[in-house]
Amino acid sequence: MKRSNEPVLWVLFSAGGVVAAFLIPVLLFLLFLAFPLGWLKPPSYESLLSLVRLPITRLVLFALCFFSLFHWAHRFRYTLYDGLQIKHLNQLIFPFCYGGALVGTAVAAYILWNI
């Protein structure tokens, strides 16, 4: 009997869950609420750019994007199966989710390489 390769997707989902849990709340709060709305003093354009350009920042942000996207892909796939009961559309759902995550990862790699 063939053993599934589902575990590989599951471990990416789990890693993504951990990364997203630790990093996203503070980043979302600061970058997309506190700074633009002036609740806290935002970093200047130059200092933010130099911070992002550091190799370690690029690596961390890439890992954040990669794992978070695969976390979304796996969880959303099962939400579509169970929530909307459209498991029979698996031929569309599977590539949409994991393909989407791959595309997002590629975009992240491109941006972070060239920033």
Next chain:
Amino acid sequence: MNEVRQNPAYTEFRPRWYRAQVSTWWWLGRWSYLKFILREISSVFVAWFVAELLLALSALSSGPGDYGEFQDFLRNPFVVATNVVSLFFVIFHAVTWFNLAPKAMAVRVGGKRIPDLWIEGPNYLAWAVVSAIVAWFLLRA
């Protein structure tokens, strides 16, 4: 495994079983199911954050003008509302994740299973520490 069960021949001596269909709205039927679906939906907001982050990085890399426009975009009321909702969902994700972590790991010390709090506690602590470090880097810049 289920071939026989799915289509038995119904005869006088094997009358029809009733099979209820699971409703599309099954997840509204119980509070625990609704909480579960909300937890799963949080993944969409995780993906939204990644998309926003990539937009921010792209604007950053284009120059101060584009970066300023992106900041204006972030101040749009609909975007603010979306981000407030997203913040709730990503925190919900983190909390439910840390609370479930001990169930998935049967850690034993000296032959006995350690209490769930010994796994949840350090996770929350690490969360606070990591958040503080990130905030420090962004606020001192």
Next chain:
Amino acid sequence: MAETITLEVTRYSPEEDTEPRLQEYEVPLRKDWVVLDALNHIKDKVDGTLTFRWSCRMGICGSCGMMVNGEPKLTCATFLSSYASEGRIRVQPLRYFPVIRDLVVAVEDFMTKLGSVKPWLIRREEKPIAEGEYLQTPEQLDLFKQFSMCINCMLCYAACPVVGLDPTFIGPAAIALAQRYNLDSRDEGAQDRMDVLAQHEGIWGCTFVGDCTKACPKKVDPAGAIQQYKLTATLDRLKSLLMPWGAR
């Protein structure tokens, strides 16, 4: 406390009905009565056609599982007085199973799934009796004891939405019982069980809703068993993908 309480009980006659309906019965509200007592009162004194399963009436045989006000419960362990304030109790057959008649559900699917995980000790070679008993320390027993408490009552199947949505999902109790044997130091069958569980239709339907653990009357924690098994299956799969030459 009032004198009586109303039970709304599912009736389904496969010869006559196309769909189940609810029938109301007024039963005495005795403080020591459980829902099973009320059902037996109905069958003895009011309506002998009511059909339901029960056996030990003390929470160990697993026969009397039903939905009580939407929650999967052992009717021998659910007191009428808990529902005194509501005044009505709805008793329905276990969710996500086909209904044969009234409150009786078809359990063949569960029995097949349970059998498929080989819930018995598997040895490559049996130890001869002359060599004595298998010895097990309390720590070794503690590894699997919780999962051995399962009474096959199927309340976890009635709680799990994936059981209802995905008929190929093996289900909480079967996986918990597989773990009971996988973690038993006397067992050598973990790989045999993994063949069944690690298929796509095995454990991977589980999305950790967690309702199975909440419903379990014996504190087996099937949700925990499944997540732990996901980890085991993953490590095994990664090992075989990354180091295929390893002897299995």
